[in-house]
Amino acid sequence: MCEAHVFLVSDNKEDEIMENCVLIKPDGNKLLLVDLFGAQKFVEAKIKEVQLLDHKVVLEKSNEGNK
Amino acid sequence: MCEAHVFLVSDNKEDEIMENCVLIKPDGNKLLLVDLFGAQKFVEAKIKEVQLLDHKVVLEKSNEGNK
Numbered sequence: 766m767c768e769a770h771v772f773l774v775s776d777n778k779e780d781e782i783m784e785n786c787v788l789i790k791p792d793g794n795k796l797l798l799v800d801l802f803g804a805q806k807f808v809e810a811k812i813k814e815v816q817l818l819d820h821k822v823v824l825e826k827s828n829e830g831n832k
Numbered sequence: 833m834c835e836a837h838v839f840l841v842s843d844n845k846e847d848e849i850m851e852n853c854v855l856i857k858p859d860g861n862k863l864l865l866v867d868l869f870g871a872q873k874f875v876e877a878k879i880k881e882v883q884l885l886d887h888k889v890v891l892e893k894s895n896e897g898n899k
Contacts, residue, residue, distance in 0.1 A: 767834035767884050767885060767887060768884050768885065769884055786884065787883070787884045787885045788881070788882065788883055788884065789879075789881070789882040789884075790880070790881045790882075791878070791879055791880070791881075811858070812856075812858055812879055812882075813857075813858070814855070814856070814857045814858075815855065815856040815857075815879075815882060815889070816854070816855055817834050817835050817836055817853065817854045817855065817856075818834060818835065818854045820834060822882070
């Protein structure tokens with residue numbers, strides 16, 4: 766299975782905010798995350814990196830995008 | 833293995849622009865795509881949807897993002 770771990774970078778720390786993520790869908794300055802069990806989460810973030818072989822998605826807060 | 837097929841949506845058509853994609857990294861209004869063999873591609877696009885179970889990433893052109 767190819768679900769991913771989703772991490773949110775904040776203050777140079779990575780916090781895991783979802784395991785088993787199956788869908789990531791940007792919506793304005795937010796992201797919809799959906800896990801294997803259908804649980805949904807909206808985060809004010811944007812995608813920093815999708816590392817498919819590592820099953821890892823790294824997000825950063827939307828307001829840090831213009832640094 | 834969990835590499836993905838990357839599609840670019842244009843005029844309601846999906847064109848496959850990369851097989852075996854292992855890394856997606858936004859950089860300004862472009863995306864860096866890297867495949868399993870290290871081949872790199874820059875596209876002027878943003879991520880529309882990442883469907884991890886289907887190994888499918890859908891992109892849309894950057895200038896269509898504000899529609």
